[in-house]
Amino acid sequence: MILSLLAVILAFTPSVSEAGTVKIMPLGDSITQGYRGRDSYRRGLWLKLKEAGADVDFVGSMKNSFMGTPAHEDFDMDHEGHWGWRADQILENIDSWAARFKPDIVLMHLGTNDIGSHQDIIETVTELERIIAILRKHNPGVTILLAQILPVAFSYANIRIMTFNDALPELAKSLNSDKSPIIIVNHFSGFDATIDTYDGIHPNDSGIKKMVIKWIAALNKVLTNTGISKDIVY
Numbered sequence: 460m461i462l463s464l465l466a467v468i469l470a471f472t473p474s475v476s477e478a479g480t481v482k483i484m485p486l487g488d489s490i491t492q493g494y495r496g497r498d499s500y501r502r503g504l505w506l507k508l509k510e511a512g513a514d515v516d517f518v519g520s521m522k523n524s525f526m527g528t529p530a531h532e533d534f535d536m537d538h539e540g541h542w543g544w545r546a547d548q549i550l551e552n553i554d555s556w557a558a559r560f561k562p563d564i565v566l567m568h569l570g571t572n573d574i575g576s577h578q579d580i581i582e583t584v585t586e587l588e589r590i591i592a593i594l595r596k597h598n599p600g601v602t603i604l605l606a607q608i609l610p611v612a613f614s615y616a617n618i619r620i621m622t623f624n625d626a627l628p629e630l631a632k633s634l635n636s637d638k639s640p641i642i643i644v645n646h647f648s649g650f651d652a653t654i655d656t657y658d659g660i661h662p663n664d665s666g667i668k669k670m671v672i673k674w675i676a677a678l679n680k681v682l683t684n685t686g687i688s689k690d691i692v693y
Contacts, residue, residue: 481682482518484539484562486549487569490609490661491540495527500662500670505534507675513682518560545573546586553590557597564681565594566674568606568646571660574619584626588634595639603641604677605631609666612652612659620647644677646670 485491485501493499501517508515519539523529529536539556541549546569567590573583587605594601607624610617624647631641646669652659655666662670 479514481513481515481564482560482562483515483564483566484518484556484560485566486519486539486553487567487606488540488544488572489525489542490568490571491538491566492521492542493524493529493540494542494661495524496530497524497657497661498530498664498667499524499540500667500674501536501538501540502529502531502534503667503671504674507671508678508682509534513678515682518562520556520559543572545576545578546570546583546590547573547578550586550590550593553593554596557594561598562594562601563598564602564604564678566604566606566644568608570608570620570623571611574608574616574623580619580623580626583623584630587627588630591634591641599638601639602681603631603639604644604674605641607643607645607647609646609650609656609660609662609670610652612656640681642677642680644673646673 485504491499491501493501505515505517515535517535517537519537521538521540522536525542539549549569567587569587569590570583573580591603594603605627607627608620610620624645628643631643635641650666650669655662655669657663
């Protein structure tokens with residue numbers, strides 16, 4: 460399965476780079492949006508992409524962090540991260556966002572609030588499937604980087620998070636296509652919520668670095684001429 464997925468990714472790479480500026484939509488909840496006075500993974504990712512010469516444009520209707528501005532504003536701040544939102548709430552709005560921005564790549568980290576709200580895991584996975592369908596309606600060639608979400612510092616929740624994460628590779632396999640690849644990005648593995656978050660849920664500086672490395676490893680497969688290594692060291 461892994462080898463066949465890599466073949467799809469490699470085959471897809473030229474079509475992404477030949478499109479000119481690549482529109483990337485960070486899509487998710489508070490982990491994507493970030494809190495006032497703090498940075499999210501979006502800043503670190505943007506800076507690394509630009510440092511490597513990648514021609515990218517972050518897109519979305521949002522700009523600020525929750526309750527204010529981030530610690531730094533020296534990056535492309537556009538995004539679709541919504542503090543406290545579940546997948547069903549994103550689903551209610553994705554049609555208008557996708558129609559407006561038509562992203563080439565979507566960084567989807569969703570499910571944390573669904574787990575916290577005790578939503579049915581199968582229903583949440585189904586909502587992700589419907590979100591992907593709407594994104595494809597507006598851009599049939601969109602690439603989805605689908606996150607296996609971060610752990611939290613509460614063991615009871617992590618049991619459900621692991622169950623949710625285990626369902627995502629099968630979803631990706633069932634929906635993956637040459638034209639519109641779905642790439643799993645495992646943000647759960649190697650992340651320690653007791654040291655990589657500032658509140659048990661939201662990444663601190665060390666957690667942000669880990670997220671950026673994972674996103675970069677996936678993006679480096681679909682963006683050519685970036686010079687980015689998946690083993691990048693900060």
